[in-house]
Amino acid sequence: MSYLVLARKYRPRSFETLVGQEHVVRALSHALNENRLHHAWLFTGTRGVGKTTIARILAKALNCETGVSAKPCGVCPTCVAIDQGRFIDYIEMDAASNRGVDEMTQILESAPYKLDATRYKVLMIDEVHMLTNTAFNAMLKTLEEPPEHVKFILATTDPQKIPVTVLSRCLQFNLKQMPQPQIVAHLESVLAQEGIGFEKQGLRLIAQGAAGSMRDALSLTDQAIAYSAGKVTEEAVRGMLGTIDTTYLVRVLDALAANDAQAMLAVADEMTARSLSFAGALNELATLLSKVAVAQTAPQAIADDAPEHADVLRLARLFSPEETQLHYQIAIHGKNDLPYAPDEATGFTMTLLRMLAFRPAAGDEQGGGQRPAARAVPAPAPAARMAAGAVPVVSQGQEAPVPRVSAVASGPLMASEPAVATVLPSDAAAPAQVQAPIAVTAGVFDGDWVALIARLPLTGFVRAWAVKSEMASFDKDVFVLRVGTEKLAGDKPMQEKLRAALEQYLGRPVRLAVSVGGLNGESIAAIEEKKHDARQQAAEAAIMNDPFVRDLIAKTGTRATNIEPRTPPK
Numbered sequence: 001m002s003y004l005v006l007a008r009k010y011r012p013r014s015f016e017t018l019v020g021q022e023h024v025v026r027a028l029s030h031a032l033n034e035n036r037l038h039h040a041w042l043f044t045g046t047r048g049v050g051k052t053t054i055a056r057i058l059a060k061a062l063n064c065e066t067g068v069s070a071k072p073c074g075v076c077p078t079c080v081a082i083d084q085g086r087f088i089d090y091i092e093m094d095a096a097s098n099r100g101v102d103e104m105t106q107i108l109e110s111a112p113y114k115l116d117a118t119r120y121k122v123l124m125i126d127e128v129h130m131l132t133n134t135a136f137n138a139m140l141k142t143l144e145e146p147p148e149h150v151k152f153i154l155a156t157t158d159p160q161k162i163p164v165t166v167l168s169r170c171l172q173f174n175l176k177q178m179p180q181p182q183i184v185a186h187l188e189s190v191l192a193q194e195g196i197g198f199e200k201q202g203l204r205l206i207a208q209g210a211a212g213s214m215r216d217a218l219s220l221t222d223q224a225i226a227y228s229a230g231k232v233t234e235e236a237v238r239g240m241l242g243t244i245d246t247t248y249l250v251r252v253l254d255a256l257a258a259n260d261a262q263a264m265l266a267v268a269d270e271m272t273a274r275s276l277s278f279a280g281a282l283n284e285l286a287t288l289l290s291k292v293a294v295a296q297t298a299p300q301a302i303a304d305d306a307p308e309h310a311d312v313l314r315l316a317r318l319f320s321p322e323e324t325q326l327h328y329q330i331a332i333h334g335k336n337d338l339p340y341a342p343d344e345a346t347g348f349t350m351t352l353l354r355m356l357a358f359r360p361a362a363g364d365e366q367g368g369g370q371r372p373a374a375r376a377v378p379a380p381a382p383a384a385r386m387a388a389g390a391v392p393v394v395s396q397g398q399e400a401p402v403p404r405v406s407a408v409a410s411g412p413l414m415a416s417e418p419a420v421a422t423v424l425p426s427d428a429a430a431p432a433q434v435q436a437p438i439a440v441t442a443g444v445f446d447g448d449w450v451a452l453i454a455r456l457p458l459t460g461f462v463r464a465w466a467v468k469s470e471m472a473s474f475d476k477d478v479f480v481l482r483v484g485t486e487k488l489a490g491d492k493p494m495q496e497k498l499r500a501a502l503e504q505y506l507g508r509p510v511r512l513a514v515s516v517g518g519l520n521g522e523s524i525a526a527i528e529e530k531k532h533d534a535r536q537q538a539a540e541a542a543i544m545n546d547p548f549v550r551d552l553i554a555k556t557g558t559r560a561t562n563i564e565p566r567t568p569p570k
């Protein structure tokens with residue numbers, strides 16, 4: 001006997017055995033039991049969530065020889081024929097491959113005819129959004145005045161592409177993606193029935209990879225069985241899916257918390273040696289950090305049986321919420337910038353080092369007893385110090401007016417010789433009167449681009465470039481700028497220097513996007529020019545109002561047409 005793939009072998013044959021979609025099942029069951037039947041249903045939802053499965057059960061429920069009900073018997077010739085896909089009055093059409101008007105006409109022409117024994121002729125059109133407009137129009141006529149015994153079941157992954165004239169004639173159900181625990185539970189029961197061993201963590205990874213599709217989950221399980229020669233182990237699934245072992249990333253974050261650059265780089269080296277995907281790793285790292293952030297704000301929201309549960313809770317205590325947010329941002333940025341890195345491994349390593357280099361200042365943590373005290377912070381760059389102005393000096397026990405983020409844009413990344421040690425105010429071990437915490441204020445940006453430029457320590461060509469720019473918009477760390485000429489827009493080296501200065505000043509990574517034209521006269525250069533013009537006009541007015549000049553004009557009949565002061569008054 002040939003091997004039947006799990007997705008087909010375990011396709012649910014009744015509403016009771018259907019996994020998920022309870023809301024749809026409830027509504028359909030109710031309608032069937034009450035015999036209040038719509039003539040067209042539309043099932044929407046991503047692939048593999050059960051649209052075709054529900055359509056087949058519905059076809060049986062309508063045609064079972066024991067009568068219309070939500071519980072078709074499953075054993076009568078009609079039920080069996082539908083299950084086996086050979087019931088003549090249940091037609092499945094895939095609009096993705098038969099999208100033309102000819103196919104549609106053929107189906108519609110057959111609609112009035114059915115076997116005498118059949119109660120309802122059921123026309124199931126999958127991926128209905130793929131139909132051509134003429135095909136839709138052909139269908140619409142039948143949908144508007146359907147024969148009594150015809151039922152339409154339409155299914156789509158993209159309901160927005162369906163004409164509203166069709167939508168309005170259907171009863172619409174939105175099928176949800178399968179939650180991971182539900183997929184895992186179903187896989188467990190399937191594998192138990194198959195007598196195949198498994199590790200639960202392997203099934204979790206499959207559920208994660210299936211992204212809400214039960215059919216994909218079953219197909220992946222099929223592959224995993226073949227791949228692992230009989231037992232679905234975590235290792236086999238990781239190998240098959242190419243997913244990163246989270247333990248690598250947990251180690252990265254532990255090293256980060258301990259400020260241990262060496263350990264961090266060692267993990268990156270190991271990953272390189274195993275040629276793991278760094279884009280995937282940064283993705284997973286961001287996912288892990290998001291779980292840490294959730295654990296910090298709502299620990300009960302982390303599922304107890306999640307494999308990384310203990311690690312996430314531990315990491316949640318090692319980082320402050322601000323640090324978690326910052327590292328998350330850096331991970332996302334690192335992933336986006338990966339294509340520009342010399343190679344993926346370098347991009348990954350630089351992202352990790354950036355996490356080490358940038359970190360929020362101490363002082364935000366409440367009762368940081370669980371944190372490693374006296375975290376070393378790399379020396380702030382002179383420019384950042386300059387831009388930031390005064391350095392707060394606070395004695396022990398005093399409430400420290402600590403800035404939220406310390407700018408540490410450059411300087412030694414390895415904190416082996418930290419120039420400044422940040423001591424938490426709550427650290428009782430710190431000697432009294434120690435000048436701590438010393439943190440350099442990061443510049444804040446309040447949306448005033450002109451003021452920001454004026455505060456940056458820019459010189460020469462970079463300053464010349466910056467004063468000609470206007471800010472079009474600003475979104476967290478992306479500055480969208482406008483300049484007047486192609487030449488300025490094309491001057492990448494100056495933009496890079498400006499970007500670096502901004503990062504240094506703000507103490508976090510930023511990006512610049514530059515476009516040409518659409519200036520509103522808001523650049524420093526334009527404002528200066530306006531001021532100059534205003535001074536010029538004032539000077540002219542002053543001269544014209546001068547009694548001596550008026551007298552002169554009156555006496556000589558001279559007309560002042562071109563009076564220009566040599567030097568504009570200050």
Ligand SMILES: [Zn+2]
Nearest residue numbers: 064073076079
């Ligand atoms: Zn039946």
